[in-house]
Amino acid sequence: MLLTAEKAGLAVKAKLFRGLGDPSRLSILDALRGGPLTVSAIIETTGLSQSNVSNHLGCLRDCGLVVAEQEGRFVTYHLSDDRVGDLIATAESLLADVARGVYECTRYNIPRTESRRKGYEVRST
Amino acid sequence: MLLTAEKAGLAVKAKLFRGLGDPSRLSILDALRGGPLTVSAIIETTGLSQSNVSNHLGCLRDCGLVVAEQEGRFVTYHLSDDRVGDLIATAESLLADVARGVYECTRYNIPRTESRRKGYEVRST
DNA sequence: GTATCATCTCATTGAATGCTGATACGATGA
DNA sequence: TCATCGTATCAGCATTCAATGAGATGATAC
Numbered sequence: 001m002l003l004t005a006e007k008a009g010l011a012v013k014a015k016l017f018r019g020l021g022d023p024s025r026l027s028i029l030d031a032l033r034g035g036p037l038t039v040s041a042i043i044e045t046t047g048l049s050q051s052n053v054s055n056h057l058g059c060l061r062d063c064g065l066v067v068a069e070q071e072g073r074f075v076t077y078h079l080s081d082d083r084v085g086d087l088i089a090t091a092e093s094l095l096a097d098v099a100r101g102v103y104e105c106t107r108y109n110i111p112r113t114e115s116r117r118k119g120y121e122v123r124s125t
Numbered sequence: 126m127l128l129t130a131e132k133a134g135l136a137v138k139a140k141l142f143r144g145l146g147d148p149s150r151l152s153i154l155d156a157l158r159g160g161p162l163t164v165s166a167i168i169e170t171t172g173l174s175q176s177n178v179s180n181h182l183g184c185l186r187d188c189g190l191v192v193a194e195q196e197g198r199f200v201t202y203h204l205s206d207d208r209v210g211d212l213i214a215t216a217e218s219l220l221a222d223v224a225r226g227v228y229e230c231t232r233y234n235i236p237r238t239e240s241r242r243k244g245y246e247v248r249s250t
Numbered sequence: 251g252t253a254t255c256a257t258c259t260c261a262t263t264g265a266a267t268g269c270t271g272a273t274a275c276g277a278t279g280a
Numbered sequence: 281t282c283a284t285c286g287t288a289t290c291a292g293c294a295t296t297c298a299a300t301g302a303g304a305t306g307a308t309a310c
Contacts, residue, residue, distance in 0.1 A: 007148070009217075010155065014148040016216050021143030022298080023135045030135065039257060052299060054258055064223035073256050073307045083219040087212060091141050092134075094208040098189035147268080164287060177269060179288055198277045198286050 036078035144188040161203035
C-alpha cells in the first residue's frame with residue numbers, strides 16, 4: 001500500500017508526464033528546444049490555431065515547463081530547464097528501440113465499435 | 126507547419142508520455158523499478174484493484190514499457206529498459222526544482238464552478 | 251482617442267479516459 | 281475431472297480532456 005506522501009509525489013509526476021503527453025504540447029516544446037520563440041512563431045511552426053496554442057502554453061507555463069517573457073506586445077517563450085529537453089531526448093532514444101511496440105500497439109486506434117474491447121488504450125493520433 | 130513524418134513521431138512520443146502520465150501506471154512502474162514483480166505483488170504494493178492493475182499492465186505492455194513473463198500460473202513483470210526508470214528519475218529531479226509550480230498550479234484543482242475559467246488543467250489528484 | 255495587432259480567456263461540445271464488478275481463461279493440484 | 285488460484289477481458293458509467301469560436305485585454309501607431 002502506498003503512503004499518502006508517496007501518492008502525492010506520484011500525482012505530481014503524473015501531471016508532469018501528462019503535460020508532456022499531448023502531441024500539441026509536445027510539438028510546442030519540440031519547437032522551443034531550438035531556442036526561444038514568440039507565440040506567433042510557435043503558431044507558425046506548429047500549425048496549431050492561435051487559441052489552441054495559447055491554451056497549451058498556459059498549461060505548460062503553469063506547470064513550470066516553459067517560461068514567458070513579455071517584449072512589447074510580443075511574448076517570448078522558452079523551456080524552463082534543460083531537463084525538459086532531456087526528457088524528450090530520452091523518450092526519443094527509448095522510442096528508437098521500442099517504437100515498434102508503440103506503433104503497432106493493438107490497443108490503439110481500434111475502430112469505435114471494438115475500441116473498448118480492450119481497456120486503457122492511450123489516446124491515439 | 127509540421128511534416129507528417131514529424132507529426133507521427135510526435136504522436137508516438139505523446140503516447141509514451143501519456144503512458145507515464147497516470148498515477149496508477151506510474152505507481153506500477155515505480156514498484157517495478159525495484160525489480161520484477163508478479164501481478165499479485167503489484168496489486169499488493171500499489172493497493173489498486175486487480176482488474177485495474179491488469180488493465181494498466183496491458184497498456185504498459187502494449188506500449189513496450191514493461192515486459193511480461195509467464196511462470197506457471199504467475200506472470201512476472203519488469204521494466205523493458207533502463208531508460209524507463211531514467212525518465213522517471215529525470216522527472217523526479219526536475220520536479221524537485223519545479224515542483225512548486227506544479228503543486229501550486231492555479232490551473233489545477235479549481236472548484237467546479239470556476240474550474241473552466243482557465244482551460245487545459247491537467248487531471249488532478 | 252481610435253484602429254490594429256498580439257495574445258489571452260471563456261463556454262461549449264464530442265470524444266477519450268479510468269474505475270468497478272462480473273465474467274472468462276489458463277494452469278495447477280486433489 | 282473438478283475446484284481453485286492467478287490473471288485477463290468485458291461492459292457500463294462518470295469524469296476529464298482537447299479543440300473551437302467568440303470575445304476580452306493590453307500595447308502600439310496613427
